[in-house]
Amino acid sequence: MSTAQRISLSRYLIEQQREHGHISAELRLLIEVVARACKHIAVSVNKGALGEVLGTAGSANIQGEVQKKLDVIANEVLIEANEWGGHLAGMASEEMDTIHVVPNRYPQGEYMLLFDPLDGSSNIDINVSIGTIFSVLRKVGHARGVSEADFLQPGKAQAAAGYCVYGPQTTLVLTVGDGVSVFTLDRELGSWILTAENVQIPPATQEFAINMSNMRHWDEPTRRYIHDCLAGADGPRGKDFNMRWVASMVADVHRILTRGGVFLYPWDTRDPTRPGKLRLMYEANPMGFIVEQAGGLASTGTQRILDIVPTELHQRVPVVLGSRDEVEAVMRYHDQAQ
Numbered sequence: 001m002s003t004a005q006r007i008s009l010s011r012y013l014i015e016q017q018r019e020h021g022h023i024s025a026e027l028r029l030l031i032e033v034v035a036r037a038c039k040h041i042a043v044s045v046n047k048g049a050l051g052e053v054l055g056t057a058g059s060a061n062i063q064g065e066v067q068k069k070l071d072v073i074a075n076e077v078l079i080e081a082n083e084w085g086g087h088l089a090g091m092a093s094e095e096m097d098t099i100h101v102v103p104n105r106y107p108q109g110e111y112m113l114l115f116d117p118l119d120g121s122s123n124i125d126i127n128v129s130i131g132t133i134f135s136v137l138r139k140v141g142h143a144r145g146v147s148e149a150d151f152l153q154p155g156k157a158q159a160a161a162g163y164c165v166y167g168p169q170t171t172l173v174l175t176v177g178d179g180v181s182v183f184t185l186d187r188e189l190g191s192w193i194l195t196a197e198n199v200q201i202p203p204a205t206q207e208f209a210i211n212m213s214n215m216r217h218w219d220e221p222t223r224r225y226i227h228d229c230l231a232g233a234d235g236p237r238g239k240d241f242n243m244r245w246v247a248s249m250v251a252d253v254h255r256i257l258t259r260g261g262v263f264l265y266p267w268d269t270r271d272p273t274r275p276g277k278l279r280l281m282y283e284a285n286p287m288g289f290i291v292e293q294a295g296g297l298a299s300t301g302t303q304r305i306l307d308i309v310p311t312e313l314h315q316r317v318p319v320v321l322g323s324r325d326e327v328e329a330v331m332r333y334h335d336q337a338q
């Protein structure tokens with residue numbers, strides 16, 4: 001790609017606003033600020049041990065998970081970058097107990113930003129891909145202020161969603177509801193360059209991603225589905241399957257976006273208070289929106305993820321997403337069990 005042919009994220013967003021009318025000026029600013037924050041996080045990630053950013057922070061989040069230093073750093077970077085711009089009413093994060101309302105000293109906008117600041121925390125210290133996932137909602141109604149209830153909107157109401165993968169390349173994937181675009185960070189210039197547009201997930205696949213060590217905890221339909229995949233070409237699915245599991249949702253979803261596949265973090269019996277590991281608002285909804293915009297499907301196994309009306313901020317859900325034919329196959333196994 002010659003320098004003249006390069007389209008930066010700023011130009012892409014201005015064209016989305018001006019020519020296609022897909023986004024408002026406020027939403028454009030919001031996405032630019034999030035992308036800038038991701039660049040900042042990428043710098044910390046790249047420093048690793050030299051930046052003293054590895055290891056635990058000595059604290060736990062609301063879900064009782066030990067926070068890594070980078071979880072805390074990434075959360076702070078996103079809040080500090082976004083709170084003063086006038087485009088947001090509030091923010092919610094996997095790493096914060098409750099919402100962060102934009103302080104009174106700054107103007108309030110109509111959008112709300114939700115994020116998993118550092119996804120794949122168990123991979124931070126071992127130099128494997130990790131990422132940031134974000135979701136944007138619009139405040140309904142014009143009353144001043146914002147409360148937790150304003151955030152409890154179904155995923156289909158998202159105005160934008162994206163993720164950034166900090167891997168061999170730093171990649172930003174974005175949807176504003178008009179397909180999925182991919183930007184690669186040019187580290188020398190410090191700019192995001194459009195490297196793929198209108199990404200489509202192949203509908204058929206022979207690759208699944210699941211943490212097999214949890215098999216004994218799964219529900220019966222998931223167990224039967226994986227059993228049949230493992231039976232290969234001679235089994236009921238009639239084809240051989242390959243398995244991949246990075247244990248960073250961003251990396252697993254990015255592989256699926258690039259070459260197809262199905263990702264499962266199913267319902268399991270380990271903790272009766274939670275129906276799955278992944279969080280609806282910070283993980284399942286933004287990834288579900290992106291996957292659907294790329295022609296794939298995102299389901300709990302029995303219900304479209306983007307239709308779920310949240311009842312709490314940190315709600316967890318079972319997640320099955322990726323290539324359309326394969327997600328439908330998983331749903332059939334669940335249907336048959338009912």
Ligand code: AHM
Nearest residue numbers: 118119120121122211247248249250
């Ligand atoms: P995190 O947000 O605390 O990093 O947890 C979410 C991650 C996902 O990225 C990944 O798919 C999953 O947890 C991995 O779970 P497991 O440790 O069971 O393999």
Ligand code: MG
Nearest residue numbers: 116119120283
């Ligand atoms: Mg996560």
